[in-house]
Amino acid sequence: MATPTQPDVPVPDAPTTTEPALSAAEGALRERAEGHLRALAGESARLREDQWTAIHALVAEHRRALVVQRTGWGKSAVYFVATALRRAEGAGPTVIVSPLLALMRNQIAAAERAGIRARTINSSNTTAWESTYAEVSQGLVDVLLVSPERLNNPEFRDRVLPELAAGAGLVVIDEAHCVSDWGHDFRPDYRRIRSLLHDLPDGVPVLATTATANERVTHDVAEQLQAGADRADTLVLRGSLERESLSLGVAELPDPTARLSWLAEHLPKIPGSGIVYTLTVSAAAETARFLTEQGLEVLPYTGQTDPDERGLAEDALLGNRVKALVATSALGMGFDKPDLGFVVHLGAPQSPISYYQQVGRAGRGVERAEVVLLPGREDVRIWEYFAGLSFPPEETVRQALQALAESDRPLSTASLETRVDLRRTRLEQMLKVLDVDGAVRRVRGGWTATGEPWTYDAERYAAVSAAREREQRAMLDYVSTDTCRMEFLRRQLDDPAAEPCGRCDVCTGQYWPTDVDTGRRQAAADHLDRPGTPLAPRRQWPSGMNTLGVSLSGKIPENLRAGEGRALGRLTDIGWGTELRRVFAEDAPDTPVDERLLQGVVRVLAAWGWENRPVGVVAMPSLSRPTLVGDLAARISELGRLAPLGSLSYRTPAGPGPRRHNSAMRLEQVYNALVVDPALADRVAELQRDTPGPILLVDDQTDTGWSLTVGAALLRKAGAPEVLPLTLSTTGG
Incomplete structure (x- = not known):
C-alpha cells in the first residue's frame, strides 16, 4: 500500500460566535475528544462545533444522529473520535457499514494512525473472516467495517450480526443516502440496516453520514434511523455544501x-x-x-x-x-x-x-x-440504456412471490430466472427489497416466501422514477446554465x-x-475508428432449464459450441457506439447496412486472425430488422467471396415471441423457435464436402448471446466444423 493519506481533516472555523459554556463534565469530555482528534489529524486540528455536537450526542447522550456535510468536512473524524471515547468507557466495538473497498482501505489506515484497531469484512478478504470474528469476540477490535452486502448474507445475518448488534458500542452508516430509494445511489443491501438498527439494545448510539442528500433524502434517512429506537428525535446536523477550492x-x-x-x-x-x-x-x-x-x-x-x-x-x-x-x-x-x-x-x-x-x-x-x-x-x-433498474411492475413481482410460495424448497436466483423474466442483477435487487419488506427471506440455498402480506407501492415507485427523470433534466440544465x-x-x-x-x-x-x-484530433479519430469487440462463446447452459421443458444442462458440448465471435462495437462505446445507437434506436427504420458500418465490419474480418478462413455465411432470422441482417450477410458474402448459404428459420411466422430478458427464458425462446430447414442443411453439408471450413453466423446485435449459441449448435449439427458469430453490436458496460 502507498503511504496512507489523511482522513477528513477539520480546518478551524473562523470564530464568529462565542462557544457556549460547558459544564465540567462536558469540558472534560471535549478535552479528551480534542486529544483524540489531534492523534488522528495532527496537532493543529480542532473540532468544529457541529463535530463536537455530534460527538457529544453519541457519547454522552447515546442518541441517533444524521450528519449531512460536504466532503472534506470531517465526518469520519466524528466516528473515530466517538469510537475512542466509547471504547475508553468500556463499550464494545464500533460497527461501520461502508460501501466501497476504497473507502475501507483509507479508513483502516486513518484509524490505525490514531491507535484505533480496525478490521474489515468484505468480499475480497473471505479467508480472514473467521480470525476477524475471533478478534472481535476477544475485544481486540475497536472498529469493524462491514460491506452492506454482508448484511444480507444468511450466515452473517443469522450467526454474526446478532452478536455484533448486541455488543456494539456505536453503529455508523457511511454514505447513508444509499439507504433511501429517493437517493441518487439507492442500494437495496442498505435497506437491511433497518433490521440491524431495530435489533440494537437500548442505548447504543447510531451515526449516519453523507455529503449528498437533499431535504427529501435527509428526511427519509432520519426517519429510517429511528427503527427500534425508544424515542423519535434523530439529531440532524446539516451544513453548507460550499466547496471553496x-x-x-x-x-x-x-x-x-x-x-x-x-x-x-x-x-x-x-x-x-x-x-x-x-x-x-x-x-x-x-x-x-x-x-x-x-x-x-x-x-x-x-x-x-x-x-x-x-x-x-x-x-x-x-x-x-x-x-x-x-x-x-x-x-x-x-x-x-x-x-x-x-x-x-x-x-x-x-x-x-x-x-x-x-x-x-x-x-x-x-x-x-x-x-x-x-x-x-x-x-x-x-x-x-441504463434506466432499466427501476422496481419491476407488480405482475412480475407477484410472479416471483408466487413461485417462491409454491416451492417446497428454497429457490436460488438462477432457479427463479426460469420462472421470472428479469435479468439476474435486477432480480436480485428486487428480492433484496422484498427481503427488507418482509415478503421473502434469504436462507441457505436461496430464497423463500414468508407468507407475510405485502403491498405493491405503485405510487412511491412511480414517484421515484419521476424524481430520476427530473434529475436528468436538471443535469442538462447544469450544462446550459x-x-x-x-x-x-x-x-x-x-x-x-x-x-x-x-x-x-x-x-x-x-x-x-x-x-x-x-x-491530436486525428489520433483520437484513428483510435476510436478501430473496430472489433470479441464475443466470448457461452460454455454452460443455464441451470434449471428442465423447469421450462428444455432438456439442457451442464457444459455445452465442445462439438456444439460456437467459436469466439466478433462485434463491430458495443452500444456503450464512445466511438462506434454513437453510430450503433443511432441504427438501433427504437424509431430507426430497417434499412440496408450503410457503407461506413460495412467497411468497419470488413476491417473486423481482416483483423480477426482466425486459424481457418471462413468458407460460408449464414444469416440469423430477424423480425425487427430483416433488411439490415439480410443485406449485411449478403454484402459480407460478396466482399469476402464466401458462399451465401441463406438463413436459419423460425418454426412459426411469429418467431420466438416477445423478447425475454434473462438467460434461461431467452434460451427457452430461441431453442424452441430456431431451426435449420432441410435446404440450408443440404447447402451446409455440400459446402463442407467441397470446401470444408468455418461458417460465419451473421446477426445485427447480441444481448444475452443465446440466439447465436443455439444457432451455432444447430449449424454444428448440420455439419459445420466451426461457427463464428459476427454482429454489428453487442450490449455491454
Whole structure:
C-alpha cells in the first residue's frame, strides 16, 4: 500500500460566535475528544462545533444522529473520535457499514494512525473472516467495517450480526443516502440496516453520514434511523455544501473525437493528479488506452477491474505515480486523496447530486482544484440504456412471490430466472427489497416466501422514477446554465445557503477553450475508428432449464459450441457506439447496412486472425430488422467471396415471441423457435464436402448471446466444423 493519506481533516472555523459554556463534565469530555482528534489529524486540528455536537450526542447522550456535510468536512473524524471515547468507557466495538473497498482501505489506515484497531469484512478478504470474528469476540477490535452486502448474507445475518448488534458500542452508516430509494445511489443491501438498527439494545448510539442528500433524502434517512429506537428525535446536523477550492467549468465539444483529443491536450496542463470519469466501462477502457498512447500515465478503474488491480491503481494515484485514474462510478464514494487536483467527466452523470458527489473527491487539501464536464450528445441515450433498474411492475413481482410460495424448497436466483423474466442483477435487487419488506427471506440455498402480506407501492415507485427523470433534466440544465454552477449544484441539494461562488466559468467569464490540436484530433479519430469487440462463446447452459421443458444442462458440448465471435462495437462505446445507437434506436427504420458500418465490419474480418478462413455465411432470422441482417450477410458474402448459404428459420411466422430478458427464458425462446430447414442443411453439408471450413453466423446485435449459441449448435449439427458469430453490436458496460 502507498503511504496512507489523511482522513477528513477539520480546518478551524473562523470564530464568529462565542462557544457556549460547558459544564465540567462536558469540558472534560471535549478535552479528551480534542486529544483524540489531534492523534488522528495532527496537532493543529480542532473540532468544529457541529463535530463536537455530534460527538457529544453519541457519547454522552447515546442518541441517533444524521450528519449531512460536504466532503472534506470531517465526518469520519466524528466516528473515530466517538469510537475512542466509547471504547475508553468500556463499550464494545464500533460497527461501520461502508460501501466501497476504497473507502475501507483509507479508513483502516486513518484509524490505525490514531491507535484505533480496525478490521474489515468484505468480499475480497473471505479467508480472514473467521480470525476477524475471533478478534472481535476477544475485544481486540475497536472498529469493524462491514460491506452492506454482508448484511444480507444468511450466515452473517443469522450467526454474526446478532452478536455484533448486541455488543456494539456505536453503529455508523457511511454514505447513508444509499439507504433511501429517493437517493441518487439507492442500494437495496442498505435497506437491511433497518433490521440491524431495530435489533440494537437500548442505548447504543447510531451515526449516519453523507455529503449528498437533499431535504427529501435527509428526511427519509432520519426517519429510517429511528427503527427500534425508544424515542423519535434523530439529531440532524446539516451544513453548507460550499466547496471553496473547486473551480467548476463545462467545455462543450462536438463529438467523442474532440473530447478525447481535448483530454490529451489539457490534462498535462492541469496541476496535480486526478480522476477522469466516464459513463461506461467500455468508455473507461477506450479512454485509458488512448491517453496512454498519447504518453500520459493513466490507469483504468471500473467495477470489472480485478480487486487487486483496483488496489494497485488506488495506490498509484495516492502516490502521484499516475496522472489520473480513468474511472466509472466504481470510484465514486469514499476515495480519500486530499490533494486530488482535478476531476474531469467525459460525459455527464444522470444526476446533479451524483455529479456533486463525484467532483467532491477533488480539492480537499489544495487551494484550487479544476472540475470540468465534457458533455456528449450521446449522454441521454446512455442514460436511457441504463434506466432499466427501476422496481419491476407488480405482475412480475407477484410472479416471483408466487413461485417462491409454491416451492417446497428454497429457490436460488438462477432457479427463479426460469420462472421470472428479469435479468439476474435486477432480480436480485428486487428480492433484496422484498427481503427488507418482509415478503421473502434469504436462507441457505436461496430464497423463500414468508407468507407475510405485502403491498405493491405503485405510487412511491412511480414517484421515484419521476424524481430520476427530473434529475436528468436538471443535469442538462447544469450544462446550459448561465448562472453560477456551484450555486446550481447546492440548490439541487437544497442547501439554503447557496450563493454564487465567484470561481466557476460562469462567474468569472473564463471558459475552457474548445479548440483542439488537429494532429491530436486525428489520433483520437484513428483510435476510436478501430473496430472489433470479441464475443466470448457461452460454455454452460443455464441451470434449471428442465423447469421450462428444455432438456439442457451442464457444459455445452465442445462439438456444439460456437467459436469466439466478433462485434463491430458495443452500444456503450464512445466511438462506434454513437453510430450503433443511432441504427438501433427504437424509431430507426430497417434499412440496408450503410457503407461506413460495412467497411468497419470488413476491417473486423481482416483483423480477426482466425486459424481457418471462413468458407460460408449464414444469416440469423430477424423480425425487427430483416433488411439490415439480410443485406449485411449478403454484402459480407460478396466482399469476402464466401458462399451465401441463406438463413436459419423460425418454426412459426411469429418467431420466438416477445423478447425475454434473462438467460434461461431467452434460451427457452430461441431453442424452441430456431431451426435449420432441410435446404440450408443440404447447402451446409455440400459446402463442407467441397470446401470444408468455418461458417460465419451473421446477426445485427447480441444481448444475452443465446440466439447465436443455439444457432451455432444447430449449424454444428448440420455439419459445420466451426461457427463464428459476427454482429454489428453487442450490449455491454
